[in-house]
Amino acid sequence: MAIISLHDVVKEYKQYKRYKGFWGSFRNLVTQEYSINRAVEEISFSIAKGEAVGLLGQNGAGKSTIIKMLTGILVPTSGHVLVRGNNPHKKRRENNRHIGVVFGQRSQLWWDLPVADSFDLHRHIYKIPLKSYKENYNKYIELLGMHSFITQPVRQLSLGQRMRAEIAISLLHEPDILFLDEPTIGLDIMAKDRIREFLRTVNQEKKVTIILTTHDMKDIDEICPRLLVVNKGKLVYDGEVKQLKEQLGGGQKVTIEFADPIHPISIPGVQLIQDEGKRKHYQFSRNNASVFEQISKIAAQHPVIDVTMRENDIEDVIRSLYQHLEGEGSESDKSMQGLSNFVEKKVAGT
């Protein structure tokens, strides 16, 4: 049974016209002129209990708007949103009891209080039974390595420490669903790893459903087996990360360092992705017959100092997807051919 479902959801914002200048500021006080911005366009998907889903999209794609509708902050213009079988806006209090939210910009911690006191206040607000509170408290402090700063006031914490405390507090009342917005942004590698491992553990052991928005592909790769990609308000991919990688990955990134700066060399079927004069970066799709053969041909004409190759990772896959959606994909890149069909099929659930 789906714990979250959206059916033909549309969200429109009214944007009031703003006039400039001295007289414009008076006009702004009375004007009723506005235009409509469709931030979410007829989106449908459902998420089962215990899934971990990454919500991805470029800036302004509509991710926050979707999350705000799921948390009951915003009401859709049309369509239906159900969270645990309820309308999250109408049953906002009930919804809040069963969800956890980690939004970087809005802290749930009390700035001047020690972390432990914030947790205790949370226990009272959510009326969490003492036994389960203590169990979770001890477990989260251990797993997130919070011993050293649990008695420190929140305002003295580093970003990584605060984020760990934010995640712990959001789970103390044992929510069924956890929404996270960029949980690892600005953190060092060790802090990122710790948070990712923790989220995997709560998802797998406690079956907490995770919906994660991020611009960091490693978050998706390590936490979320399923991916939803939104573009300009539309859902353009709904499927397994693994399948997207299989479909679009498998190519190679090749960097060739020439002895002298040369004009861009075009290689049939290969995309030049960055040109730095002496150094050129190419994208070979997995369909390009022989990478070595092609490089040898180039090297025969232009002295080459160094060649480096690496397999495409999830970041490259998503970049290709975005480029394709923006219409920048190379026509000759065979791995991109058929992508539209693939994306449409995945969204249609075939």
Ligand SMILES: Nc1ncnc2c1ncn2[C@@H]1O[C@H](COP(=O)(O)OP(=O)(O)OP(=O)(O)O)[C@@H](O)[C@H]1O
């Ligand atoms: N309160 C608002 N009033 C008017 N337009 C809005 C409002 N909030 C968002 N929008 C617009 O709706 C669209 C989607 O915005 P949203 O914040 O959902 O995108 P996002 O994918 O979360 O972006 P980002 O990655 O930058 O956070 C954008 O065009 C944005 O300008």
